[in-house]
Amino acid sequence: MSGIVGAIVAVVVRELTRFQRQRGRLVATFARPLLWLIVIGAGFEKLVPTEGTVSYKQFLLPGLYGMVVLFSTMLTALATVHDREFGPIRMLLVAPLPRFVAVIAKTISSALLGVIQAVLLFPLIWILGLRPSLGALLELLGAIALASFALGSLGMVIASRLRSIENFAGIMNFLMFPMFFLSSALYPASLLPGFLQPLVRADPLTYGIDLMRHPLLRGLYPGNLGTDYTISFDVLVLVLVAAVLIALASLLFGEEEHLGRILLVEPPRPRGRRLPRPALGFGRRESAAAKPVPFREASPAD
C-alpha cells in the first residue's frame, strides 16, 4: 500500500516539477483561453441571442475552464505515450506495483495540472463582473477537479491505445475539437440541431461545463444561457465516466495484446513445455538448456 502511495507521489511530484519548468506551457495556459475570450467572445456576443441578464462572456467563462481542462488533460495523455516508451512510466511498469497504479497516478497528476491551470485563470471571474461567494468558488473548484479527473481518465484510455505521438493531430481533430464544440462551451446546446443532441449528451465535457456553470451563474437570471442539468446529475455522470474509463485504461495500459484478451480473440497460450516446479528439487544440474551446441559441423561450404 505504501508503495502505491509512494508511486503516486513520485509521479505527481515529477509532473509538477516539469510543469513549473516548462515556461512555454505556462504561457499557453494563459494565451489560449484569453484569445478565445477576447476574439471569439467578442464575435459570438453579437450572434448568440440572450434572454437574461447574464452577458455572453460570463456564459463563456465556464466553457473556457472546460477548454483549459480538456487541453491540459489531453496533452498529458500525449506525454504519457512518450513516457511509456522512453520515460519514467517505463520504470513504473517494471516496479512491483499493479498496472492500475500507473493509470491512477497519471490521472491524478493530469487532473491536478488541469486544476492548477484553471485556477490561474480565476481572476477572470471578477474581471467579467461575477461576484461568487466563497462557497460557490469552492464548488467551482470541485467541479473543475471532477471534470479534470474524468477527462484525465479518458486521456489515459487514449494513451493506452496510441503507439506514437504522431496520432495526436487525429486526436485533436476528431476528438478534442468535436468535444469542445458539442459541449455547450460556446453556445447553449439547445441551439444545435436535434440530430447532434445525442452527441452533446455523450460528451463528458458537457456535464463538466454544466457543473462549473452552476456556481458561477447562481443568483443571476441567465435566461437561455443557464444550465441544462442538475448538479447531482452532472456529478453522477462524471463519476461514472471516470470510474469506467480508469478501469478500462488499467486493463489496456500494460501491453498491446490486452485488448485482444478483452475481446476474446486471443487464443490461450499453449504451454507445451513446462518448467519443473521448484518444489521438485529445481537445482543446479545439467539441463537441456546448458548443453553446448556442436560446433564445426556447419561450416559454410561456399
Add this chain to the structure above:
Amino acid sequence: MAAAPAIAVAGLGRDYGRVRAVDAIDLEVQPGEFFGFLGPNGAGKTTTIRMLTTLLSPSRGEARVAGSDVVDDALAVRRQIGVVFQETTLDLDLTAEENLRFCTRLYGLSRRESKARIDEALRLFGLSERRHARVRSFSGGMRRALDLARGILHRPSIVFLDEPTLGLDPGQRRRIWAFLQKLVAEHGTTLFLTTHYLEEADPCDRVAIVDHGQIVALGQPDELKRNLGRDRIDVRTERPDVFLASVRELTGLEPQRAQHGLSVFVDDAATVLPKLLPLTAQGAEVGVTHPTLEDVFVDLTGRSREAA
C-alpha cells in the same frame, strides 16, 4: 544444497503477428552469474528481455525469474528485478537527483534510506558534482551511467541490462563494464545483459549467442572459442577470393571470410603456419592470433555481425 536458478526459461517464444521474433529459447542462469545474451540486431534479444521483465507476455513457453512465473506472478518477479532499458528512461527536465528520487519513491524507500542510496549511487558513478544539474545537459555516457544507477538503486537481486553500452565511446564502455563486474563480485547480483558488441562479452561467466530468435551456442566465452580451435591464423589480403582455394588446398581446412581477408582455426598454429608461408610471396600477410567471440558468431551463423 544447490540454489534454485535465478532465471529459468523453457521453450520461450514470442510472435508479433506473423513475425516470429523469438522462436523457442531454453536457458538457465544461476544466482550471481554474469550472463551475456549476444546476437545481431533483430535476433530477439530485446523481446526476450521484455518477456523476462514482465513487460510483454510470451506467445509460448515458460519463464521463471527469481523462482516466480513471469506471467502468473509478475509482481513477485518485479520485486526482485532491476531493469536498464536500451533507450533512456530519464526525465531530461529533471535533475540527476530528482530522477533518482523518482525511483526511490517508487520502491517506497524511507527518506533517510533514499538519501543515503542516492548519495552512494551518484558517488559510485562519478556524478556527485552534477546532482543538481538537469539531465538534458548530460553527455550520453553520463546519462547511461545515471540510467544504470537508477536500475540498481533499489538493490535488486537480478538486473537486466539491454545494450548498456550502446552508443558510448570506448572509455565510457570500459567504465560501465568495470562497474558491472564490481556489482557481481561485491553484491552477488545476477546480471543478464544483452549486447551486440561481441568482443565486449569476454568478462561474462557464460554467454548465449542468439540468431533468428534461437540460441545457437551457449557456454563460457573461452569454451566457445576453444571449440573453434586454440589459434586463429589470419591471411591478410585485399583479395580473399584469390586465396580461398589455395588456403583450402594447403591446409585441408575450410577458411572463414573475415574483414582482414581469411581466417582458419587450428589447435596448434605451429604445425599449420609453415604450410601457409608460400602465400606471403603472392602478397598476403600471414599471422597468428586467438579466436574471438566474433569468430564464434561468424562460424555459427555463416555471416559477419556487420552483414547480419
